[in-house]
Amino acid sequence: MLQRLSFIPVRLIQAIPVVFGVTLVVFLMAHLLPGDPATAILGDKATPATIAALRTQLGLDQPIWNQYGLFVSHLFQGDLGTSFTYQRPVVEIVLAAIPVTLSLVAYSLTLALIIAIPLAAIAATAPNRGRDIVVRIYTLIGQGMPQFWVGIMLILILAVNLRLFPVGGYGNTALEHLYYLFLPALTLGIALTPTIIRSLRSSTIDVLGSEYVATARSKGSAGVTLFRHHVLRNAAIPTVSVIGVTMGYLVGGSIVIEKVFAIPGLGSLMLNSIFTRDFPTIQAVTLFVGLFVVGVGILTDLTYTLLDPRVNLTGSVRS
Amino acid sequence: MSTPLLEVTDLSISVMGSKARTKIVEGVSFSVEAGERFGLVGESGSGKSMTLRSIANLLPGGVTVSSGSILYKGQELIGLQNEKRRRLMGPEIAMVFQEPMTALNPVMRVGEQIAEGPRRYLGLSRSAAMDLAVSMMARTGIPDPKQRAKAYPHQLSGGLRQRVMIAMALSCRPKLLLCDEPTTALDVTVQHQVLRQLEELCEDFGASLVFVTHDLAVVNQTCSKLAVMYAGRIVETGPVKDVFKDPRHPYTQGLLTSAPDFDQPERELIPIPGFPPNLADRPPGCEFAPRCRYAQADCTSLQPRLLPVEPGRNSACLHTEEIFPGVLV
Amino acid sequence: MTRTIPVPANNRGLRRSAKKRSRALKPWYTNTSLVAGMIVIGLLIFVAVFAPILTPYDPIQQDLRHALQDPSAAHWFGTDKYGRDILTRLLWGTRVDLRIGFLSVIIPFVFGSILGALAGYFGGWFDTLVMRIVDVFFAFPFLVMVIVLVFILGSGEASIYLAIAAVSWVAYTKIVRGEVIVAKELDYVVGARLSGMSHARVLFRHIGPNVLSQSIIYGMSDIVMNIMGVVTLGYLGLGIAPPTAEWGSMILDGQEFITSHWLQATLPGLLVVVTSLGVSWLGDGLSEQLSPERRK
Numbered sequence: 001m002l003q004r005l006s007f008i009p010v011r012l013i014q015a016i017p018v019v020f021g022v023t024l025v026v027f028l029m030a031h032l033l034p035g036d037p038a039t040a041i042l043g044d045k046a047t048p049a050t051i052a053a054l055r056t057q058l059g060l061d062q063p064i065w066n067q068y069g070l071f072v073s074h075l076f077q078g079d080l081g082t083s084f085t086y087q088r089p090v091v092e093i094v095l096a097a098i099p100v101t102l103s104l105v106a107y108s109l110t111l112a113l114i115i116a117i118p119l120a121a122i123a124a125t126a127p128n129r130g131r132d133i134v135v136r137i138y139t140l141i142g143q144g145m146p147q148f149w150v151g152i153m154l155i156l157i158l159a160v161n162l163r164l165f166p167v168g169g170y171g172n173t174a175l176e177h178l179y180y181l182f183l184p185a186l187t188l189g190i191a192l193t194p195t196i197i198r199s200l201r202s203s204t205i206d207v208l209g210s211e212y213v214a215t216a217r218s219k220g221s222a223g224v225t226l227f228r229h230h231v232l233r234n235a236a237i238p239t240v241s242v243i244g245v246t247m248g249y250l251v252g253g254s255i256v257i258e259k260v261f262a263i264p265g266l267g268s269l270m271l272n273s274i275f276t277r278d279f280p281t282i283q284a285v286t287l288f289v290g291l292f293v294v295g296v297g298i299l300t301d302l303t304y305t306l307l308d309p310r311v312n313l314t315g316s317v318r319s
Numbered sequence: 320m321s322t323p324l325l326e327v328t329d330l331s332i333s334v335m336g337s338k339a340r341t342k343i344v345e346g347v348s349f350s351v352e353a354g355e356r357f358g359l360v361g362e363s364g365s366g367k368s369m370t371l372r373s374i375a376n377l378l379p380g381g382v383t384v385s386s387g388s389i390l391y392k393g394q395e396l397i398g399l400q401n402e403k404r405r406r407l408m409g410p411e412i413a414m415v416f417q418e419p420m421t422a423l424n425p426v427m428r429v430g431e432q433i434a435e436g437p438r439r440y441l442g443l444s445r446s447a448a449m450d451l452a453v454s455m456m457a458r459t460g461i462p463d464p465k466q467r468a469k470a471y472p473h474q475l476s477g478g479l480r481q482r483v484m485i486a487m488a489l490s491c492r493p494k495l496l497l498c499d500e501p502t503t504a505l506d507v508t509v510q511h512q513v514l515r516q517l518e519e520l521c522e523d524f525g526a527s528l529v530f531v532t533h534d535l536a537v538v539n540q541t542c543s544k545l546a547v548m549y550a551g552r553i554v555e556t557g558p559v560k561d562v563f564k565d566p567r568h569p570y571t572q573g574l575l576t577s578a579p580d581f582d583q584p585e586r587e588l589i590p591i592p593g594f595p596p597n598l599a600d601r602p603p604g605c606e607f608a609p610r611c612r613y614a615q616a617d618c619t620s621l622q623p624r625l626l627p628v629e630p631g632r633n634s635a636c637l638h639t640e641e642i643f644p645g646v647l648v
Numbered sequence: 649m650t651r652t653i654p655v656p657a658n659n660r661g662l663r664r665s666a667k668k669r670s671r672a673l674k675p676w677y678t679n680t681s682l683v684a685g686m687i688v689i690g691l692l693i694f695v696a697v698f699a700p701i702l703t704p705y706d707p708i709q710q711d712l713r714h715a716l717q718d719p720s721a722a723h724w725f726g727t728d729k730y731g732r733d734i735l736t737r738l739l740w741g742t743r744v745d746l747r748i749g750f751l752s753v754i755i756p757f758v759f760g761s762i763l764g765a766l767a768g769y770f771g772g773w774f775d776t777l778v779m780r781i782v783d784v785f786f787a788f789p790f791l792v793m794v795i796v797l798v799f800i801l802g803s804g805e806a807s808i809y810l811a812i813a814a815v816s817w818v819a820y821t822k823i824v825r826g827e828v829i830v831a832k833e834l835d836y837v838v839g840a841r842l843s844g845m846s847h848a849r850v851l852f853r854h855i856g857p858n859v860l861s862q863s864i865i866y867g868m869s870d871i872v873m874n875i876m877g878v879v880t881l882g883y884l885g886l887g888i889a890p891p892t893a894e895w896g897s898m899i900l901d902g903q904e905f906i907t908s909h910w911l912q913a914t915l916p917g918l919l920v921v922v923t924s925l926g927v928s929w930l931g932d933g934l935s936e937q938l939s940p941e942r943r944k
Contacts, residue, residue, distance in 0.1 A: 021784030032800050144872060144924025146879050149899055149917035156906055156913075211421040214377045218414040219436040219487070220405050229435070233426050252791030256880055270792075271884060274799045286796055290787040309471040310425055 007305065011298055020072075022290035026283055027071045033279070036060070041279050042084060080287070081280035085273065090284040093269065098288065100170065101265035104188070104254050107181050109243070111189035116196040121227065123197070124204035124235075135201070139194035147253045151187040151260040158183060168262035184261040188253050192246055199242040204235040237308050244300030248293045322393045323350040324527050325374070325495060330387035332369050332378070332551075341599045342385070344369050344551045348625075351544075353494070356521065356528040358542035358559065360535060360574070364595055366551040367531045371497050374529070375414045376404050391495070409436045413488035415517075417500040419480035423472035429480075430456075430468025433487045440491050455486040460516050478509040482516065489520055496521060498530045502537060514541055535578050539563060547571045550596050550606040553625055557632035567634040567643050569611045605637065613642045682933025688926030696742040705733035707740040707893040716909060725911055728901055730891075738915060740893035746923065748808055748888075749875035753867050755813040760820025761863050767821065768828030769851050778821065785818040794877050798886050808887060812874055819870070820863050827859035861938040868931025872924045879920055895920055 030037040038054045039046070059067045074080070080090040123135035159167040171180040207213060208231060216230040255267030262268070266285050273281035305311045332344035344366040351357045361367045372378050374389055374396070389396040391412065396404060408414075416422035424432055433452035437443050443451060449468070456464035459482040472480055481501060488496055501517070502510040518541060521528050530542055538545050539559060546556040547570065555568040566572040573591040580586055593610040596602055602609055608618035618637060625635040636642070677683060695702065711731035719726045725734035767778040785793075797811035831837060832855060840854050841847075881887030882896020890897055895916035902912030 017780055018783045018787060021780065022787050025784060025788070029796065029800060034802070140925060140928055141921060144921045144928065146876050146883075146896075146899075146917060146920050148880060148883050149913070149920065152899065152903055152906065152913050153917070156910055160907055209379070211416055211418060212424045215414070215416060215422045215484075215487075216424065216435075217377055217405075218375055218408055219491075220407075220409040220439060221435065222401075222405050229427070230424050234424070237426075248787075248789035249791075252789030255791060255795065256884065259884065270795070274795070274886070282796060282799065286788070286792060289789060289792050293787045293789065308426060310473050 005302075005305065008298075008302065011301055015294055015298060018294055019291065022294065023072060023075060023287065024068065026287045026290065027068050029283060029286070030279065031064075041081060046084075075287075080284045083273075083278050083281045085276045085278045085281070090280045093281060094266070094284045094288055097264065097266045097269045097285075100263060101251070101254055101258070101267065103177065104181055104185060104258070104263065104265060105247070105250050107178075107185035108188035108192065108250060108254070109247075111185050112192040112196060115189060116193045116200060117232075119193070120197045120200035120204055120235075123201045124208060127205055132201075135197065139197050142190060142194040145191070147187060147191045148256045148260050150190055151184065151257055154183050154187055155260075168260075170263050181263070184254075184257045184263060187257055187260070188250060191253055192250060195242060195246050196239060199239045200235060203238045204231060207231050207234045210234075233307060237304065240303050240307060241300055244296055244303075247296040248289075251289055251292060322390075324353045324355075324392060325351040325529070326388075326390040327370070327374070328388045328390070330370065330373065330389065331385045332366065332373055332382060333385045335381045335383070336599065339599070340385070342551060343382070343598055344373075347387070347548070347551075347553050349546050349553065349556060351495070351527050351529055353527055354525060355544060356518075356530065356542045358538035358545035359529065359531045359548060360533065360538055360545055361548035362533055362595060364598075365548040367548045368499050370548070371414075371499055371529060371531045375408065375412060375497055376401075377414070409493065410440045410491040411493055412495045412497065413491065413493040414497040415481075415484050415488045415499065415501045418504050419477065419484045420472065420504075422484060423480060425472055427471075428469055429472060429475065429483045433468075433483065433490050436487065436491045451490065452486070455490050456483065458520065459483075459486045459489075460512070461486070477505050478513060481505060481513055485513070485517055485520065489524055489526070492524055493526055496526045496528050498528065500532050500534075501530075503532070503534070510537075511540075517541070535563075535574060547574070550601070551598060552606070552635065553633075554607065554635045555633065556625070557629075561629075561632060565643070567628050567632060567639050568636050569613050569642060570607050573610075605635075613638060676937060679933050679936055681929045682937060685926050685928070685930030685933050688922065689930060692742055692746055692923060692926065695739050696746050699736075699739040699743060702739055703733060703736040705736040707732060707737045708891045716905065718909075719911065725915060726909060728898075728912060729905070734898075734912060734915065737893040737898060738895070738919060741895045741898060741916065742919070744888055744892060744894045745875055745878055745896075745920070748805065748878045749871050749923070749927075752809050752812040752874045752878075753816075753870050755809065756815075756817040756870070757820055757863065757867050759813070760817035761824045761860065763817070764821035764824030764826075765828050765851060765856065765859070768825035769832055769847070769855065771829075775825070779825070782818045782821055785815065788815065790815055790873065790877065791880060794881065795884070795886060798881060803886055803889055805888065808878060808881065812877060816870060816873070819866060823862050823866055824859055827862055828855055831855045831859050861935075865931055865935040865938065868927055868934060871927050875920060875923060875927075879916075 030040060033040040036051075036055075038051045038058060038060060041058075042051055042054055055061065059070045062070075078091050080094075082088065083090050083093055086093055119135050119138070123132040126132050155167050158164045165183045166180055169180050171177050212234075213226070213230055216226055221230065254265065255270055257263075258265045258267030259271055266288065270282060270285040272278075273285070327350065328348045330344060330347045331342055333340045333342045347366070347370055349357070349359075359367045359370065369378065369382060373384050374391075376396070378384070384397055387397065391407065396407075423429065430449055430452045433455060434443075434445075434448035437451050438445065438448040441448075441451075453464045453468050456468060461467050461479055461482050467475065467479065472483070475483065481504075484501070498517070502513055505513060514537065517528075520526075528542070530538065532538060542559050544557070545559050545562060546553045547562075547568065548554070549570050555562065555566065555571045557567070562571060563575065566575055570591075573589075576589040577591055579588060591610055596606050596609070602619065604617075604619040604621055605611070605614075605623050608614045611618065615638060621637060623635045623637045625633045628634045628639055699707075709732070711727075714723075714727050714731040715729050717723055717727040717731075723733050723735070725738070727733055728737070763778060767775040793815040794808075794811045797814055798807050801807035801810055828851075837850060837854050840850050845854075878887055878894075879896035879899070882894045882898075883900045885897070885900065887896060888894045898916040899913050902909070902914075902916070906913055
């Protein structure tokens, strides 16, 4: 087991160029802004003196590669600049918002799996029959619904009409978080289900037709036991990488959903910063999201390896 | 005579195509006594594997038993409640598949896969079932079974994997073992060892064997009785020794003369001309007639029935007596 | 069991079998998904084109005396808080959302496909460089990047096209590169190259047409994603500026009155669902039409 996990350092080293690429893109964002980056970063109300100070700090009089070097070295010291709306270091603000968004993302993924696994199983055990067609129509409609609209519809039905959940907010205790985040997490989860169901449905159909499931049946295995021991894990393997890819989509969606439900996470932070033109904060959130997606990629490979004993260190499958 | 362990009567199996149902097995009957080893021989597509799978209720999607009866210990399996039929699988009937790589769950340790049946049927604890799995692996000739039980299928060689399959099939001490070309995927030398082991174990456990293969040499080595299938029908049955020495159907004769014989290496090999018929569009009369060198005018119009030609021997040929003169009934 | 007879490997035999295949091609109108998609999208295009004559109202002109009316014979779906007819704004919104959704795939499709084809065809350091850049861009989720880029570039339709192009070219590059790597090893491509054809000719005449179908099929799902992007930007107040009728901003306006006038936020969303459904069907139909199985 330990030996099979020794690919992790290799995988981490492989991620380094991508991480630098991500920082480069975030760095260049400042230069894409119309006008001078220092003015953009400090906002319209800054005095000429502070702008001049920031210009030297960012090295704007130096070649662009030196500026990038400065940006990266500041980054390594945990310095992403100061938010001029909050007058606090951006890193502090972002770090405070991260747990909120991450719990929303994890919650959504959990709900998405709770919905998707049974639906995929229901569809895969009767391909092209009535219940499969119903599930396929669900996935078709599901992927055509704007996430924020689903959120509003859920608010309309479950919060306004049935009064089961609050219309927004985050709550104070852990239990309250779980209650307040249910609707937003369900919204994001529903958005994720079509992709998961499609992948899981087709891989489950493959696995159900496989010879080893016939073997399991020849041992008298059936029903839930058969599904749990012989089908689910094998069918999950291709779906893991699909989920890995959709995590970025989930984070992107959470930005909008946080606005719909007034949740104080990265999304609300980013959108507020856009309206106040608080550039350092926007930069920091974008950077975090990029790094998060790279991290999820590594985590996906790790899960893949744990689930499939045939995957060797470099990630290729032995037959 | 007591009831046979397995009695298949007039079994027909059909596959649902895009337009029509095609019969891939038609009117197959045979019986297997307790302790007997029965071979079912034919080319690929002859319906032998489907016949076997229908006994284990493992027909692939779209393939169904359209008529006939399968009696196991006198109990009808066709139409039996799924749940009741499932309970027979493991402790009564077990199966060994052709390709052990695809027939073993790739993400489960082989020891656990063997232990699964005993835990369910013998009510063993996890560790007791695991001990049984290890001892079964030892009995099938797997060296170092304790270590190997922790391996995943891809970490084992083809021969070891097939031994795992056999250990798994026999772990609940079934009375009937169904083998679907269990040695086809193996090297000839390994094939020989695995067959010996299989024979010994069946003897020890008192299990009957139904053995499906296209390889006559394997049947000769393993079985006592056989049935030859062609285009979904049985064309000849009888004791292995007699059929080999003195076939009573032109197709069986063709199979024998087209396969190398190690006792007579200098004998010329004569292949059967042509291809098996398209089952969706069967020729009228005897399906083998277009390829048969003895075919006469009536062969393409009359469907021959499987009839006794000698005590314990049957053949489905209109002209058995003319083609194979000799000791006749 | 049917046995296939090997096709003679000479030119005449190949040409004949190709001709036979195209003759056996099932007509497009038997392709249910394709037809359903064409009907839905055709209707939406009709509505977009004829929006001005389909209703008597102006989508922008405010009429505060008739604000927030319930559905009636005069206003089928009621009026919004500025007294504008909801149905009229829905129809006019089709123009904006459909136009941006469809047009915004063009730049990334062309640019991404060409880059992917070059990377896959030439391989080596160029391929490595392109794929590293693709990895970096894949790290930024579509919505995050589009929101940030629209912020940087300023709001307006042109920024939306640019922002979407900057994010979504990577998928086409990845798809086409993979297809080209497979296609360049095919016998007829190797043959064309050996017979002295230039790289450009081999790439555009022999490989291009054969690898584009995957890109086109992906493009259809990309249209769905782009429509979602535009609508989301509108909802966030970052997209097409009011008072232009646009589904996303209509949902934003309607959310305010969700308790009293729930139709206002619901209807534009339903139209997005219908549009996506139409595009998805079109995509499924195209992929069936372009797949070799269709040519049985």
